[in-house]
Amino acid sequence: MAAKSLTHDAVSTLIANPSPNSSSVLPEIVVQVLDLKPSGNRYMFNASDGTKKLRAILPSNVSSEVHSGSIQNLGLIRILDYTVNDIPNKSEKYLIVTSCEPVSPALEMEIRSDGSRDEGGVKSEGGAGILLKPKQEVVTKSAVQILHEQRGNSAPAARMAMTRRVRPLVSLNPYQGNWTIKVSVTSKGNMRTYRNARGEGCVFNVELTDEEGTQIQATMFNDAARKFFDKFVLGKVYYISKGTLKVANKQFKTVQNEYEMTLNESSEVEEVAGEASFVPETKFNFVQIDQLGPFVNKLELVDVVGVVKNVSSTMSIRRKSDNESIPKRDITIADETKKTVVVSLWNDLATNTGQELLDIADSSPIVAIKSLRVGDFQGVSLSTISRSVVLINPDIPEARRLRSWYDLEGKDAAMDSVGSGSSPTSNTGIRSVYSDRVSLSHITSNPSLGDVKPEVFSIRGYISFVKPDQAMWYRACKTCNKKVTESIGSGYWCEGCQKSDEQCRLRYIMVAKVCDASGEAFVSVFNDEAEKIVGCPADELDDLKSQEGEDNPYQLKLKQATWVPHVFRVSVTQNEYNNEKRQRITARAVVPVDFAAESRIMLEYISKMRS
Amino acid sequence: MDTSNPAAFVNAELLHFYVGRRVRALTQVVRSDGGIVIGKSTDEKQLVVKGSPPPAPLTTFVEVFGIVNNDKSITPDIWTNFGDAVDMVSYNKLCQLAHGEYKHLFL
Secondary structure (H helix, E strand, C coil), rough: CCCHHHCHHHHHHHHHHHCCCCCCCCCCCEEEEEEEEECCCCEEEEEEECCEEEEEEECCHHHHHHHHCCCCCCCCCEEEEEEEEECCCCCCEEEEEEEEEEEEECCCCCCCCCCCCCCCCCHHHHCCCCCCCHHHHHHHHHHHHHHHHHHCCCHHHHHHHHCCCCHHHHHCCCCCCCCCCEEEEECCCEEEEEECCCCEEEEEEEEECCCCCCCCCCCCHHHHHHHHCCCCCCEEEEEEECCCCECCCHHHHHCCCCCCEECCCCCCEEEEECCCCCCCCCCCEEEEEECCCCHCCCCCCCCEEEEEEEEECEEEECCCCCCCCCEEEEEEEECCCCEEEEEEHHHHHHHHHHHHHHHHHHHCCCCEEEEEEEECCCCEEEEEEEEEEEEEECCCCCHHHHHHHHHCCCCCCEEECCCCCCCCCCCCCCCCCCCCCCCCHHCCCCCCCCCCCCCEEEEEEEEEECCCCCCCCECCCCCCCCCCEECCCCCEECCCCCCCEEECCEEEEEEECCCEEEEEEEEEHHHHHHHHHCCHHHHHHHHHHCCCCCCCHHHHHHHHCCCCEEEEEEEEEEECCCHHHHHEEEEEEEEEEEEHHHHHHHHHHHHHCCC | CCCCCCCCCCHHHHHHHHHHCCCEEEEEEEEEEEEEEEEEEECCCCCECCCCCCCCCCCCCCEEEEECCCCCCCCEEEEEEECCCCCCCHHHHHHHHHHHHHHHHCC
16 A cells, blocks of 8 residues: 555655665655656656656656556656756756656546645545545535546545436436436346347346336346446435436337436446435236236236235246246236136246245235236236236235135135136147137138138127028047947947947037128037037037927027127138138137126227327 | 217216216215215226115116216216126226217217
């Protein structure tokens, strides 16, 4: 430390011994280089010891050090060999530095020992970095000097606010770069790595909120990300400046702001000392489990609250994009709608929060989760993202309500998975009747749909007609459902099971006319779906058919099926028939209309039309 | 069909636009006693209906047709039971759309 400080009264020492003998031992002389300027191939400067200054020259052999940057203006040098000469015709002296070595690069400012060396002793250190001037001095310093001080890395934040006015977040725009904001970190994402055409990188975002409540998302890449990741702590307050703003990408919008901020390495982030850190109370907007349908595969995130019925163990999933292994845990939650849904917790939520839930699973804890993505696995599924927040047994009214419902009736109630009402396994995979929703005319107006491979859509429509005299069913083997033929003798022969059976079952295979606001189409319907449309199994309908009488109950039954609305999952393929390509629509699943869910879908269409 | 006095779809917030006029509002019954029914409107605010419901029991959700009084309560004409499960949010959105951009379709 002492080596790095200015030698007290160095100038006097130099002057007192103007021509030192090269063999004598020189005292330690360290001076600060001020006003360094080139003169020919030499450099002139003022050597300062904090009290006095002496004009000095760095001869050409030393110039290279200046060029290389090891000797800098405002830096410190140790004088190893020198001569002090008089300036002709003046009473001043000047110093020729024949040999020196740099001690420190440029300091923040000129060091002055203005007689306040006794205070704190900090002054005489003159070390590289900050000069913490005693408070009284601030009053006498000029604005320029205060600004000089601020360039230090650890300048107390108070000075930042003093000279730079803090602006409200709402006033930021990309056209004015000189701003400082005071914000708290209300959300901090994980560090993500990515690979693109330019190579690899890492990125993370934070959500910042200022005192007025305005929010903005800030993103950092690569070096800036690494620099600031540990600095940003959820709940703490920071002064931030020198970020760049650009119009936010609405697709990835997480907060309400037209702009989003990017921080790079030259941005400044300073923690505000003494500001109480707070994590704002998480605001929830819960969606009941049975209302999740319309959100499937949409960008909108949902919040849910429910009783934890099951917690799985941690699984490790390998991400295809970069082969990274991520922990995952599935929990099943239920709410008063008596529906259950599986929530996949990822990363930390799987390992830490998930473990917590597993430990207390027997007590049927209530869990409230914010910002979930809705997927269509097994009909409807929920998945956490980096900004999801999971609260266990939170102290909010919805949780209390759930608790009392569960204790009274919920724990014994029979529950259904919310996805199961939608679509059973079919050869197109498990899908929800809320995804790929189209109008009938979309299908009928496009004859080439499904020519390569079957295309799947969902439709809401009415049965407009079921032709009574069509071949409604086929005789099926009771074991394998394949078509049976009448065998010689009695009974029916099943080719698949290679056996004969006295009895067979009738299974539906029929065509129904379906219509919606846009048009109508014939849809082929197989047994399970037809049963839902007609309302009874084929065997029963056959009985009704064979009944004679005025009011044929068979016709009546079919009539009752008309004008009933359903939501269908259909697949569209191309069939060749007499050298003609025909579109064939087959119902893969039929579910009753959930009017609340359909209303939501329609509201979404309306808002899409308006925007 | 008498279209001379159409009732506007309202929630608590929109009531003051229709004072003295005929409205319809969905409400979740909170309390019903002595000639007054207190309910929760579709936008989560209190709705006061000054009238006695018909003798048949009220379900949890009820839609009321009536005139809006000066004190923003409703004097009911017709009570319709909506059952025990109704999506209040959709009704609320309907009120907002019917009052705003699409008012000409309704009134």
